[in-house]
Amino acid sequence: MIPxxxxxxxxxxxxxxxxxxxxxxxxxxRLAVLVNEFGELAIDEDLIEAxxxxxxxxxxxxxxxxxxxxxxxxxxxxxxxxxxxxxVLIESSGVAIPxxxxxxxxxxPAFRADGIVVLVDAETVQRSASDKYMGDTVTRQIADxxxxxxxxxxxxxxxxxEATRAWLHIQNYAVRVVExxxxxxxxxxxxxxxxxxxRAGGKHIEPSHLDxxxxxxxxxxxxxxxxxxxxxxxxxxxxxxxxxxxLDGTKAxxxxxxxxxxxxxxxxxxxxxxxCLGFKxxxxxxxxxxxx
Amino acid sequence: xxxxxxxxxxxxxIFSAKKIITMNPSQPEVSHVxxxxxxxxxxxxxxxxxxxxxxxxxxxxxxxxLLPGFVxxxxxxxxxxxxxxxxxxxxxxxxxxxxxxxxxxxxxxxxDRLKDAEAKMVDPEEPLSGWALDxxxxxxxxxxxxxxxxxxSMRPIGVLHASGHILNVNSxxxxxxxxxxxxxxxxxxxxxxxxxxxxxxxxPETMTPVGVHVGFNRSLTDxxxxxxxxxxxxxxxxxxxxxxxxxxxxxxxGVEAMLRVTGESTFPARVVxxxxxxxxxxxxxxxxxxxxxxxxxxxxxxxxxxAIADGxxxxxxxxxxxxxxxxxAPNGLWYTAPEQLEDLYRIAxxxxxxxxxxxxxxxxxxxxxDTLGSVLKDVPHPDHRFTLQHCQLADAAQFRRMKxxxxxxxxxxxxxxxxxxxxYRLTVGPERALRMNACRTAIDTGVPMxxxxxxxxxxxxxxxxxxxxxxxxxxxxxxxxxxxxxxxAEALKAITIGAAYTLHMDDEVGSIxxxxxxxxxxxxxxxxxxxxxxxxxxxxxxxxxxxRVFPAASL
Numbered sequence: 001m002i003p004x005x006x007x008x009x010x011x012x013x014x015x016x017x018x019x020x021x022x023x024x025x026x027x028x029x030r031l032a033v034l035v036n037e038f039g040e041l042a043i044d045e046d047l048i049e050a051x052x053x054x055x056x057x058x059x060x061x062x063x064x065x066x067x068x069x070x071x072x073x074x075x076x077x078x079x080x081x082x083x084x085x086x087x088v089l090i091e092s093s094g095v096a097i098p099x100x101x102x103x104x105x106x107x108x109p110a111f112r113a114d115g116i117v118v119l120v121d122a123e124t125v126q127r128s129a130s131d132k133y134m135g136d137t138v139t140r141q142i143a144d145x146x147x148x149x150x151x152x153x154x155x156x157x158x159x160x161x162e163a164t165r166a167w168l169h170i171q172n173y174a175v176r177v178v179e180x181x182x183x184x185x186x187x188x189x190x191x192x193x194x195x196x197x198x199r200a201g202g203k204h205i206e207p208s209h210l211d212x213x214x215x216x217x218x219x220x221x222x223x224x225x226x227x228x229x230x231x232x233x234x235x236x237x238x239x240x241x242x243x244x245x246x247l248d249g250t251k252a253x254x255x256x257x258x259x260x261x262x263x264x265x266x267x268x269x270x271x272x273x274x275x276c277l278g279f280k281x282x283x284x285x286x287x288x289x290x291x292x
Numbered sequence: 293x294x295x296x297x298x299x300x301x302x303x304x305x306i307f308s309a310k311k312i313i314t315m316n317p318s319q320p321e322v323s324h325v326x327x328x329x330x331x332x333x334x335x336x337x338x339x340x341x342x343x344x345x346x347x348x349x350x351x352x353x354x355x356x357x358l359l360p361g362f363v364x365x366x367x368x369x370x371x372x373x374x375x376x377x378x379x380x381x382x383x384x385x386x387x388x389x390x391x392x393x394x395x396x397x398x399x400x401x402x403x404d405r406l407k408d409a410e411a412k413m414v415d416p417e418e419p420l421s422g423w424a425l426d427x428x429x430x431x432x433x434x435x436x437x438x439x440x441x442x443x444x445s446m447r448p449i450g451v452l453h454a455s456g457h458i459l460n461v462n463s464x465x466x467x468x469x470x471x472x473x474x475x476x477x478x479x480x481x482x483x484x485x486x487x488x489x490x491x492x493x494x495x496p497e498t499m500t501p502v503g504v505h506v507g508f509n510r511s512l513t514d515x516x517x518x519x520x521x522x523x524x525x526x527x528x529x530x531x532x533x534x535x536x537x538x539x540x541x542x543x544x545x546g547v548e549a550m551l552r553v554t555g556e557s558t559f560p561a562r563v564v565x566x567x568x569x570x571x572x573x574x575x576x577x578x579x580x581x582x583x584x585x586x587x588x589x590x591x592x593x594x595x596x597x598x599a600i601a602d603g604x605x606x607x608x609x610x611x612x613x614x615x616x617x618x619x620x621a622p623n624g625l626w627y628t629a630p631e632q633l634e635d636l637y638r639i640a641x642x643x644x645x646x647x648x649x650x651x652x653x654x655x656x657x658x659x660x661x662d663t664l665g666s667v668l669k670d671v672p673h674p675d676h677r678f679t680l681q682h683c684q685l686a687d688a689a690q691f692r693r694m695k696x697x698x699x700x701x702x703x704x705x706x707x708x709x710x711x712x713x714x715x716y717r718l719t720v721g722p723e724r725a726l727r728m729n730a731c732r733t734a735i736d737t738g739v740p741m742x743x744x745x746x747x748x749x750x751x752x753x754x755x756x757x758x759x760x761x762x763x764x765x766x767x768x769x770x771x772x773x774x775x776x777x778x779x780x781a782e783a784l785k786a787i788t789i790g791a792a793y794t795l796h797m798d799d800e801v802g803s804i805x806x807x808x809x810x811x812x813x814x815x816x817x818x819x820x821x822x823x824x825x826x827x828x829x830x831x832x833x834x835x836x837x838x839x840r841v842f843p844a845a846s847l
Contacts, residue, residue, distance in 0.1 A: 066571060069570050095629045100497070101497075107501040
């Protein structure tokens with residue numbers, strides 16, 4: 001199944017910049033980006049290899065398609081690509097409710113949800129959230145998020161940032177909030193597909209406030225119990241992915257995106273080990289190892 | 293279609309009629325109208341027209357009533373395409389061939405009609421599709437896949453609801469879509485006691501993946517050539533000579549097809565397609581509208597834009613001001629952000645492109661008034677005629693703001709009949725239900741007003757629409773909102789010159805006076821002489837469009 005990440009957030013929160021950043025740092029991961037519309041500046045020009053009506057080919061085997069008002073059809077086309085993309089990224093419209101996009105993946109057996117990443121403008125989000133018309137749309141987007149990218153932190157006034165973070169956790173208690181400037185974040189935060197590759201030696205941007213650790217279970221575990229524990233806010237994880245041996249001897253794949261976790265059967269030959277991406281100072285090896 | 297027009301377009305024909313209602317206040321009723329080159333040379337009595345020289349007197353309308361050809365300001369030509377599917381509606385409805393399909397009053401009768409259609413199908417795998425189902429009127433019993441399995445378990449079956457927002461399918465269709473299984477977790481796909489989907493699909497994200505297996509593919513919203521020709525027939529049968537296609541994708545192939553069909557000598561209606569603002573930026577959309585404007589013909593008036601601010605009231609997706617939905621449902625969804633609309637309005641006003649905006653809930657209306665109001669301060673644009681479409685919940689204060697901003701409104705009069713009871717009981721409650729589609733307030737406030745069907749959501753038929761605005765009767769027979777009733781003469785104005793005004797076409801159509809298009813609705817009965825409760829039943833003989841005569845009987 002192809003993982004799908006939904007990038008949400010109100011107009012001007014920096015979704016397009018983030019998408020370009022990810023494409024620029026795709027590093028061999030073949031991304032398919034679905035955008036609601038091709039704006040004038042949807043994709044940085046130097047990334048574009050060729051452009052047909054509603055498909056842009058991008059250096060490194062990535063593509064970008066506009067889906068207009070028919071996301072289902074666009075995803076159907078993605079599934080038929082040969083070879084299929086490694087990861088699909090949906091840049092939702094500024095007024096879209098991200099969970100409704102994720103819900104609709106149920107009908108697309110070729111895909112599975114890899115979480116909702118919502119961008120918010122650190123400087124303006126609280127004002128947008130009290131806007132007469134758009135306020136509830138903005139708070140619904142925030143409530144849907146597994147991960148919030150608190151963007152444009154360079155523009156926020158001193159002290160305001162902490163207040164905004166506190167406010168975000170009131171809107172969505174368990175959400176993981178990652179700060180960024182111009183949407184520059186390690187790709188593995190947004191996309192699980194990067195997580196494992198980053199560990200395999202591919203270069204990636206090392207963020208100052210994030211850390212990556214790999215934990216090795218010492219024996220069989222209850223995968224669901226472990227996954228649930230990893231998704232707890234106090235553990236400090238943004239994402240985790242890896243394989244474990246279950247109590248009955250079978251292999252399981254654990255995927256955690258913020259508060260969301262998923263456990264599926266895996267092939268027997270997979271080696272145990274879970275890659276964890278979390279906040280420096282909050283995620284500790286001792287805590288993680290105590291869980292396994 | 294038989295064309296029994298005028299031998300030479302340059303010759304003069306004078307039609308005599310029992311009565312010609314002109315919508316020209318200087319001479320509201322006349323007996324004759326002279327036509328030359330597809331236009332009105334003059335209206336009056338025979339003596340006043342003879343001075344134009346040699347003429348042929350055509351008295352075929354001697355016992356008929358002529359009105360200006362009706363202008364439907366909010367419809368979708370896809371109604372023509374839908375008639376290829378089995379009609380499953382509760383109300384009687386006429387198809388393009390003139391056959392009246394009886395309304396079905398129970399789920400069983402719906403299943404019987406589907407069985408009849410099924411029995412005539414040869415290919416055992418061909419999907420069977422129906423439309424216009426509305427279980428609200430059938431005791432609100434849910435239709436299930438098992439119901440449709442009783443029609444056939446071998447072929448995929450899908451029946452689209454009247455609202456267009458719900459699709460019922462059978463087990464075979466679920467199976468083909470890979471959804472005949474347990475464990476589906478989606479708000480738009482309820483599960484039965486057995487854990488398998490019931491076959492009711494809510495919303496496009498559930499309808500699309502299954503719809504392709506039951507004959508409803510995504511091109512449904514675009515009428516094809518046959519669909520457009522069939523739609524033309526419905527226009528003749530309902531007296532319509534100018535009709536909007538309000539929200540078309542208008543891609544190149546669709547535009548070519550539309551230009552081709554509307555250019556046929558037998559096509560009977562002037563089509564006004566509006567480019568849908570969706571999936572492209574404001575600038576791209578306005579550029580496209582300008583490009584299309586360059587391709588416009590007399591019969592296909594390209595070059596306008598339609599935007600959508602919110603969803604629908606009965607679907608609880610309209611944006612409501614406080615106190616929100618009467619049943620406590622959460623507020624609806626924005627389809628377009630204020631910033632995007634602001635961009636669109638600004639660029640469109642500068643480019644002299646007209647925008648119509650769908651609003652249903654009163655918060656959506658308020659947002660458009662705020663947004664356009666602020667843009668107009670920067671870009672003053674006399675006579676812009678930007679129009680609010682549906683605008684069902686606007687209150688008096690909002691109509692006053694529309695007036696102040698020189699906006700027009702096109703109210704959904706038919707909706708009041710079809711869903712008024714639901715609004716009263718469930719969605720907005722009694723008080724706000726009384727003011728929905730406030731035609732009286734619009735007129736009294738001086739907001740230029742049209743009324744519409746939104747076909748295929750409700751049937752095309754301006755006389756019915758006029759009746760709905762005049763009587764405000766709901767499906768259960770209650771009068772809802774006595775105060776917002778309008779007079780027959782006002783309703784007739786709304787479906788002619790009123791709608792023409794919202795399209796910037798009142799200089800060409802909408803009244804019978806010298807210089808205008810020779811577009812007439814030809815009626816057997818005079819709606820101004822009938823009881824107001826009966827005007828929907830005034831019989832339509834056919835139309836004259838651009839001087840060409842289209843009798844409904846010979847379509």
